[in-house]
Amino acid sequence: MTEKNLGAEARRPIKIATIGGGSSYTPELVEGFIRRYDSCPVRELWLVDIEEGREKLEIVGGLAQRMVEAAGLPMEVHLTLDRREALAGADFVTTQFRVGQLDARIKDERIALKHGLIGQETNGAAGMFKALRTIPVIFDIIRDMEELCPDAWLVNFTNPVGIVTEAVLRYTNWKKIIGLCNCPISMRFGIAKWMDVDPDRVRMELSGLNHHFFVTDVFIDGKSRFDEVLERYCTLPVEELGTMKNIMAIPWSNRLVRGLHAIPVSYLNYYFSTREELEGLEKDYQEHGVRAEVVKKVEAELFELYKDAELHVKPKQLEERGGAHYSDAACSVIDSIVNDRGDVQYVDVQNKGTVTSLPYESAVECACVITGDGPKPISVGELSPAISGTIQMIKSFERMVAEAAVTGNKDLAVAALVANKLCDSDAVANEVFDELCEAHKDYLPEFYNADGTPRDESEARAVTSQVCSLA
Template sequence: MKIVTIGGGSSYTPEIIEGFINRHKNLPVSEIWLVDIEAGKKKLETVGRLAQRMVEKAGINCKVHLTLNRREALKGASFVTTQFRVGLMEARILDERIPLSHGMIGQETNGFGGFMKALRTIPVILDIAKDMEELCPNAWLINFTNPSSMVTEAVQRFSKIKCVGLCNVPIYLVKTAEQMLGDSNFLLHCVGMNHYLWARHLYYKGNDILPEKLADFVRTTNESEQVRNVKNIPWDVNFVQHLGMMPVSYHRYYYMTEQMLEEELTKFDGGKGKTRGQEVKEVEEKLFKLYEDPDLAVKPKELEERGGTYYSDAACDLIQAIYTNNHQIMIVNTQNNGTLPFLPDDATIETSAMITDAGPIPLKATALPIIAQTELHIMKTFERLTIEAAISGNYDTAIQALTLNPLVKKGEITRQVLNEMIQAHKAHLPKWQVRK
């Protein structure tokens, strides 16, 4: 089995290498190709050598290749994973700092930042899919690149490649439920969109116990460690009980916007402070110094500071589930196909699904409350307009998309910030021009 990882120079790479090592008995990967671009060559060589040492130490029959030639790597691949960032960490920092300078949420996957990341990323992922159609047409594309929902939907709608998206964030919901129950023998049924997801059912000992356990779920969430890059502002128990579902951590950007914005602006300190992207960049610099140690042959514990905990579990479990057809239930980004009847069939949703060698089969959930349906309809329309803008380069479509997003200020400031963003990212947005 040949695995190709696009963005192989990422600091995350030791996570997925560890995942393949731990599963090698049931997932006999013989080749891992780590691919990056010229600008990431040094990081690729550093983390790639660590990956080679990890595989050698594990004593498994697997060879790790490093290359800047994507097409060479893709030939005959069984699975392709994507974890790349167009514009590198500097682009993320711009996505955070420019909106914050205008009093808006500055975040890499939500609001203006997520929109701009999608504009840069979608053309690249479609180029990768085009290469795959030619060089490994039967391979599965496992997308971990954010914004996962939009990137995955672009591939699913505009290429012939089999694609599933995934995220480590839903795993925190599962881990919190396990902590609350003191038992792992349950099924947490989630539904929504990536970074806009709810736990809808909690099946345990023959019953859906979520309604009676929702207050405990909230309290356990408030007391436990959550996603590292989302401030753990406590949820209001009454609010969540009235909603009837447990929101994922990223919902704080939409349900607690003012508190999240205030926290970000305080850290930003009028431009003198650091954003999360700048903090991550510093963490990565320390990580790569560790990776350079020729005696290091395991994933260092310090990688947990980077975020992305459970990444290898999500990615490798999904690949193993498809390969072995083991019918595991996982929370993935897949096509709607009637699961949420108020959204288009070809829309990408995030939901619990049974994983087969033919792909995910989503589980049916009880109808969502009307408020959740309305929120998802708005957010999915924003996403689909963003995908359209990313492919066409149409400025007016971009403005329409941004006007729908709840985290974006409306009016002339929308155009002003979009122009600043286009100018800041012009090296990665060849189709785009500012408009006065």
Template sequence: MAEGVKIVTIGGGSSYTPELMEGFINRFDELPIREMWLVDIEAGKEKMEIVGEMAQRMWDASPYDVKVHLTLDRREALKDADFVTTQFRVGLLNARIKDERIPFSYGMLGQETNGAGGMFKAFRTIPIILGIVDDMRELCPNAWLVNFTNPSGMVTEAIIKYGKWDRVIGLCNVPVGAMMKEPEMLGLELKDLIYQFAGLNHFHWHKVSDQKGNNVTAQIIDKMYSEDSGIPANIHDIKFSRELVDQMGIIPCGYHRYYYMADEMLQHGIEEYNTIGTRGQQVKQTEAELFELYKDPNLDHKPEQLAKRGGAHYSDAACETIASIYADKKTHVVVSCKNNGAIPDLPNDSAVEVSAYITAAGPMPIAWGPMEPAQRGWLQVMKAMEECVIEAAVTGDYGLALQAFTLNPQVRSGACAKQVLDELLVAHKAHLPQFADKIAELEAAGVVVKDEIARDLV
């Protein structure tokens, strides 16, 4: 690497960017940044300029002389980059709202990364990320790609399998939230505990020991039923069945509520759909408020309101991951990476979300070993679904997309699954060129989006 580090953030107009800047500023002594580039598309230009000016104010308020460059030209930014972070949303928040409202209109879960909406987020995102990888291969072949774009696990696997790019790490804020909250429950600090996570992105479990090697997972489970368990702001907090969690003896992640407590979560989601609006509609309001704050020429630090976003704290994990690669710190971070035997119940070349030590050579995943039957069954079904989604995203194979819908536990199979698939294809026509022929066929057959709010966003 050249003296100092060049970092490029694609999706630089994200409301999360100030948190990313804060993390880099806090770590400048161990991660000396030479150049900071924010990249976005024409539709995100205004937001990038607002957040870019704020990012520059943050650096100007620090002791460090770093210039924040803004561009709509991805290739200009990528030239000789050391690290590329990706945090973009294809179709912006309106696409998320369609992902949520169309399934809910059929009585199915509408959610950003789970169910039908989550699969469509992958369909839109994977072709774009593979294009970024192609540019990186040409312009910065030694760079690391640190992806926060959801669905992070599927995106990471697509990069490894179809992009043929191994210098990639996927990140998520959910494990960070657990490791921030749970030590407090025991009156301890994170340094007093040993964490191990294993599973898939938004579908992992973890266990915890103290510094004497005693398993304290059961003590945390006890506290989960009497205290705030620190789940992300975007997940409705319904308690898991106590008998289920006690039997597992490991702690499920917040997103497991969509599978272990599916009826309750669906009911809550439908209530919001019919009243205050889906989570995406709520986030749109939060985002508008954040960008009004960011416009303040006196604001030079991350505002507290950013914590209302469901992805709060993920940026800190990203900065620590990059610093750990750069300085070979061997920090424990929970990442999506190539399995390489960490979970023997899944293929070695699949992306899993596991505890890993982050080294100059990348993530070294910590082996969990075989899962118990219940967890193994869930993982294998979810991974098969992910594999179908990824291949369909690359090939535009409609039949394979329908297979993925049929496998996904959040989608009712049969005619209803096909109706939701077809409406979502039509709704996202502008961002699904790989399905263009099928979408034209569906439109000719009269397929339209029935939900009025989603239809107005098409």
């Protein structure tokens, strides 16, 4: 009898470290591990946070412990501010943190809108600065992983996933990284609903990048039904198409969708309906504040719920947070690696020729067969001219931002912003970059010393090389 056929009690226990354990998403992660315990017995779940997140960690950690206790499982949930203790011997490390917390996102969105730019945390100026704050911390985590859990998989859903994954793959020796997003899962569920079939019967071909991909084929029971799905998409009212909670639902013309011969992820609204999205964000800002301020209120309400000592399940209200399925996607990937399932999931991995139009070393988001050795990408081939241009633009942006984060090259960062369609002015790019740099200088070690004085590029490179083994 193989280990795959043994019961949970006979399996090797699994240790997972979750960086950013005080996140409001954590109950979904815990729920996912509880549901899969028979096949994927997580015996140790370490929730890690920093001092500023101690209160949230204790609140959400308490709920996590109650959930496990109610399930009657021998899973130990540890709460700690000591990241190295949590990482020691871990089999999987999941990352879901936000450098500077929501206040940093508020600054990103407010400053971008002030300069007439879309302020969205994974796109344009706001996305770039979230990446610039995040990449040094991810590299620091990897340095610890190299020492303490060198065989672990890093499962990242800290945004912007595409740029973070790109930086790790290009500038470190760590290749066991999987980037996750909830968009493909939502699209698969949507397609299943349009076609009135069970989601398990649906497989998609994805072409592109995180938050910037197209569904270029759909298989139902292994048979391509894409033309039928595309026509169905063109006949549905926009409210039935589904979109992310942080994106205004703007219907694309049937001419566009048929011309692309692909179904765009909803985040492409920012690029295909830039004017309308910006107007909507500015209107929302005047009425409710930026999206991050709305999220901050939702989070405050969630944590009040989490404090209830009688609560021992994930509350329904978590779905209002706007990131449903992120954590469940992480649980699914981990379960499939542990059990060598060979099922198809949608993740960010190194390209390795999967999309021949993109660099071999770069990160792509695609359908992968998940095995005991990790994700195996399903070949896409060459991108069609209809979708290649916008994908190439964003890949250039991702590469330039990743390099700027490693080298401390501010000029390159500005050039990256100008290259992004969401910024149509060199002068504005310089202005917004300088203002965001000043706003976040405490979280930008690639640009600033501890005393707030600017670093030169050679200093930044030296600091980065100390943080992580650079390739």
